[in-house]
Amino acid sequence: MRRDRMTLGLIFMLPLVQLLLFGYAIQTEVKHIPTVVFDQSLSVESRDLLDAFGASGYFDMTYAASSYTEVNQMIDSGAAKVGIIFPPDFARVIQRGESGQVQVIVDASDNMVANQAMAVANSIGLLQSQKVLLQSKQFKGPPYDIRVRPWYNPDGITAFYMVPAILGIIVTMTMVIMTSMGIVRERERGTLEQLIVTPIKSYELMIGKIVPYIALGYLQITVALLVGVLIFHVPIRGSLLELYLLTLFFITASLGLGILISNIAKSQMQAFQMSFFVMLPSILLSGFMFPREAMPKVIYYLSTIIPLTYYLDIIRGIVLKGIGFPYLVGQVVSLLVFSVVLLTLSILKFKKKIA
Amino acid sequence: MEYAVTTDRLTRVFGNFTAVDQLTLQIKPGEIYGFLGPNGSGKTTAIRMLCGILEPTSGTATVLGYDLSGETEQIKRRIGYMSQKFSLYDDLTAAENLGFYAGLYNIPRRERKSRVQEMLDMAGLTGREDELVAHLSGGWKQRLALGCAIISRPAIVFLDEPTSGVSPTSRRRFFNIISRLASEGTTVMVTTHFMDEAEYCNKIAFISSGRLMAVDTPDNLKQNVLAGCLVELDLPNAMDQLENIEQLPYVKECSVHGLLLHVLLEDESNLGLLEEYTGVPAKPITPSLEDVFIALANKN
Numbered sequence: 001m002r003r004d005r006m007t008l009g010l011i012f013m014l015p016l017v018q019l020l021l022f023g024y025a026i027q028t029e030v031k032h033i034p035t036v037v038f039d040q041s042l043s044v045e046s047r048d049l050l051d052a053f054g055a056s057g058y059f060d061m062t063y064a065a066s067s068y069t070e071v072n073q074m075i076d077s078g079a080a081k082v083g084i085i086f087p088p089d090f091a092r093v094i095q096r097g098e099s100g101q102v103q104v105i106v107d108a109s110d111n112m113v114a115n116q117a118m119a120v121a122n123s124i125g126l127l128q129s130q131k132v133l134l135q136s137k138q139f140k141g142p143p144y145d146i147r148v149r150p151w152y153n154p155d156g157i158t159a160f161y162m163v164p165a166i167l168g169i170i171v172t173m174t175m176v177i178m179t180s181m182g183i184v185r186e187r188e189r190g191t192l193e194q195l196i197v198t199p200i201k202s203y204e205l206m207i208g209k210i211v212p213y214i215a216l217g218y219l220q221i222t223v224a225l226l227v228g229v230l231i232f233h234v235p236i237r238g239s240l241l242e243l244y245l246l247t248l249f250f251i252t253a254s255l256g257l258g259i260l261i262s263n264i265a266k267s268q269m270q271a272f273q274m275s276f277f278v279m280l281p282s283i284l285l286s287g288f289m290f291p292r293e294a295m296p297k298v299i300y301y302l303s304t305i306i307p308l309t310y311y312l313d314i315i316r317g318i319v320l321k322g323i324g325f326p327y328l329v330g331q332v333v334s335l336l337v338f339s340v341v342l343l344t345l346s347i348l349k350f351k352k353k354i355a
Numbered sequence: 356m357e358y359a360v361t362t363d364r365l366t367r368v369f370g371n372f373t374a375v376d377q378l379t380l381q382i383k384p385g386e387i388y389g390f391l392g393p394n395g396s397g398k399t400t401a402i403r404m405l406c407g408i409l410e411p412t413s414g415t416a417t418v419l420g421y422d423l424s425g426e427t428e429q430i431k432r433r434i435g436y437m438s439q440k441f442s443l444y445d446d447l448t449a450a451e452n453l454g455f456y457a458g459l460y461n462i463p464r465r466e467r468k469s470r471v472q473e474m475l476d477m478a479g480l481t482g483r484e485d486e487l488v489a490h491l492s493g494g495w496k497q498r499l500a501l502g503c504a505i506i507s508r509p510a511i512v513f514l515d516e517p518t519s520g521v522s523p524t525s526r527r528r529f530f531n532i533i534s535r536l537a538s539e540g541t542t543v544m545v546t547t548h549f550m551d552e553a554e555y556c557n558k559i560a561f562i563s564s565g566r567l568m569a570v571d572t573p574d575n576l577k578q579n580v581l582a583g584c585l586v587e588l589d590l591p592n593a594m595d596q597l598e599n600i601e602q603l604p605y606v607k608e609c610s611v612h613g614l615l616l617h618v619l620l621e622d623e624s625n626l627g628l629l630e631e632y633t634g635v636p637a638k639p640i641t642p643s644l645e646d647v648f649i650a651l652a653n654k655n
Contacts (some may be wrong), residue, residue, distance in 0.1 A: 154546070189445075193442060353408055353410060
């Protein structure tokens with residue numbers, strides 16, 4: 001161990017980096033949820049309630065929409081997690097002393113954000129109603145009637161948002177560990193040395209290392225989806241074909257990461273340790289377990305260099321939201337950039353030389 | 356092409372350790388060229404450079420007329436290489452390993468089957484072609500690895516300690532194959548530290564601490580390297596006498612060979628003096644390669 005600096009380093013780095021990282025990153029209380037507002041009433045009454053939402057600190061009024069379609073798009077694309085809609089007659093209804101309905105749409109494909117947003121929205125409604133009731137006696141019921149609508153997973157079934165995410169984790173874990181260990185094993189056994197003495201080209205060798213794993217990745221996804229659909233009854237609302245096509249970018253990005261590790265690791269043991277070292281942040285920072293919205297800025301940016309972060313948007317988007325490529329361009333481009341950069345680096349670094 | 360391999364002051368430095376130091380040599384086509392030297396003398400490093408998988412620090416070399424700087428891919432297409440580890444895929448069968456290398460060297464598909472069979476015959480693996488490599492023993496693996504190295508019919512084959520860890524019968528069998536290859540025109544460069552194997556070579560290069568100490572045929576080496584007269588002594592207490600004899604002014608070297616002592620005298624005229632000192636007859640002998648090897652290794 002004293003001679004194996006890398007292992008020693010990892011043993012110290014693991015608690016140090018990971019604990020510090022996650023100690024700060026893991027916040028289950030989500031503040032500043034991006035919110036889209038479609039205020040058809042544009043009145044003092046709607047403004048008052050919106051102010052209360054904003055003042056709570058939980059909602060950021062990021063977007064103002066001018067139609068239902070716009071609200072839908074915002075939430076479908078994931079730009080906003082919450083939509084607040086005031087009907088045109090909101091102010092008039094309240095002035096008449098009746099309950100004014102406010103629709104609060106919550107993206108329930110991410111359940112931690114959704115649960116919190118729903119709870120907070122309801123309590124703001126109650127609190128504000130009480131304030132108004134204290135000042136005025138004309139109301140028969142609560143003046144603000146908050147109607148929360150959890151979209152995509154209205155019954156809050158855990159399996160619905162967990163299954164797609166776990167699928168992503170399984171795939172990235174398998175790809176990273178298998179490629180990194182596979183290549184390092186060949187180096188350990190000497191077959192890699194034997195290979196580079198042959199006329200095979202670097203890129204041919206890389207393709208040979210990548211293509212079989214892509215096939216394996218698809219096999220895994222198929223098995224996982226079958227289990228999800230047949231046993232957990234996860235609905236697949238979007239296009240399966242699209243899901244398969246976009247998954248390719250995620251698989252290649254994960255493979256690129258694996259090959260990068262194999263370039264650094266000197267033994268299979270090291271490759272495994274390093275894979276583990278990269279997998280932990282993937283699980284904890286990608287938004288799989290903890291909402292990214294709640295993370296401090298630095299760590300939020302850190303989560304943007306994790307392929308799984310983008311794939312979670314893609315798979316939850318297609319499976320639960322039923323959205324398609326047009327909404328996921330950003331994520332796909334990010335994964336594509338990952339793949340291209342990592343694979344090019346690997347091919348360039350792999351020079352058919354030893355030492 | 357006059358030479359299959361030429362090197363000119365080929366050097367490789369790792370950090371502050373010079374593994375190969377100004378190596379200059381020529382190998383003729385069809386030769387079995389033995390690379391002899393102690394462990395860590397730079398044999399493997401030299402071979403790796405010639406195979407184009409390790410960059411030389413300085414110096415130049417050509418393999419089959421191609422320059423080592425810039426034409427390594429042309430070289431790789433025309434050579435065979437067998438590393439110390441018999442690097443085969445354990446979870447493939449013997450035939451699958453051969454087929455894989457046949458593919459790597461772009462052997463036309465219709466020829467592959469016959470080429471694989473040819474290698475199986477050569478290795479004596481016919482009938483065991485469907486066995487997993489993991490289940491083969493050392494000698495078989497060794498010949499299979501050779502098969503993978505020469506399936507492309509390379510003009511030159513580099514063998515890095517090809518016989519380490521296999522039985523004497525397997526070693527004999529292996530060198531018979533090598534001799535046949537050479538007689539068919541293949542140049543063979545082989546590293547070893549087994550003296551009996553060195554005897555199979557047309558030419559031997561002694562390398563020690565990365566430096567070339569001597570190059571010649573085995574016979575010439577035995578004749579010329581040891582300046583002086585080598586005699587054999589049959590003393591009852593050889594071990595005790597070793598130090599005393601080493602101290603004699605006319606003795607250059609003294610070493611134990613079994614129960615006998617090999618003594619290198621400065622001159623034949625010292626023969627009488629030695630017999631007088633020891634009281635037993637001193638028999639002049641032709642030096643073995645081992646004597647040469649030890650003398651050269653000590654020189655450094």
